[in-house]
C-alpha cells in the first residue's frame with residue numbers, strides 16, 4: 001500500500017511523548033528541559049500535570065482511608081431533603097437498618113438524605129462514612145459522619161462509592177443522585193461490576209423514570225428490556241435493606257455475562 005500523499009493526510013508524526021505521537025513539535029522541547037526551566041509564574045499549580053498529581057493523591061487518600069471499612073452499602077439521595085420530610089425519616093431508617101445488619105453506610109457526607117442515612121447508622125452504633133465533595137455552595141460534612149474523606153473531583157469520589165460498597169440504596173434526589181445512580185447502572189450493564197444490587201426507594205418517585213426507560217429507550221432499542229432488572233423499586237426502608245443485603249436487585253443482569 002502506498003503512503004498517503006494528499007495534503008489533508010497527516011504526515012508521519014515527528015515527536016513522541018510518553019507513547020503519544022505529535023506533529024510540529026520542537027526537538028529541544030523535552031520533558032527534562034521543561035522540568036528544569038524557571039517557571040514564569042506560580043501558575044504551575046493550575047496546570048494539568050499538577051492536577052494529575054492532585055487527582056492521584058485523591059485516589060491514594062480514598063483507598064487509604066477506606067481500605068479497612070469492611071462490608072458497606074452506599075446510600076444516595078437529595079442534598080435538599082428537609083429533616084421534616086418523610087424521605088429524611090426513610091433515610092434514617094435505611095441507615096439504622098444497615099448498621100443493625102452489620103454493614104457500614106457510605107454517603108456523600110452532605111445534608112438532606114445523606115445526613116439522614118449517616119444519622120441512622122451513627123445512632124445505631126454503626127460505621128458512618130461521608131465522602132464529601134468540594135462545591136461552591138457545599139455546607140460541609142454533616143454532623144453524623146464518623147469517618148469523612150473530602151474530594152475535589154466527582155469522578156474520584158464516585159469510584160469510592162462503588163469500590164467500597166457492595167450495593168446502592170437510592171432515595172429520591174436530583175441531578176447528583178441521578179448521576180450516581182446511572183453510573184452504577186452502567187457499570188452493572190457493562191459487567192464492570194457484578195452482583196451489585198441497586199435499590200430505588202419510593203415507587204411513586206422512581207416509577208415514571210423507569211416507565212420512560214421502558215417506553216422510550218427499550219422501544220427504540222437503545223437499552224434492552226433486561227437492563228430494567230438492574231434496579232429494584234421498593235417503598236420502604238425495610239424492603240430496601242432486605243433486598244440490598246440479599247444481593248438481589250441487579251444480580252440477574254450482572255450474572256448473565
Ligand SMILES: CC(C)=CCNc1ncnc2c1ncn2[C@@H]1O[C@H](COP(=O)(O)O)[C@@H](O)[C@H]1O
Pocket residue numbers: 076077078079080107108109110111133135137138139140173174175176177178
Ligand atoms: C441544600 C444545598 C443546596 C446544599 C448543597 N450541598 C451539598 N453538599 C454536599 N453535597 C452535595 C450538595 N449538593 C449536591 N451535592 C452532591 O450531589 C449529591 C446529591 O445531589 P442532588 O441533591 O441529588 O442533586 C451528593 O452526593 C453530592 O454529590
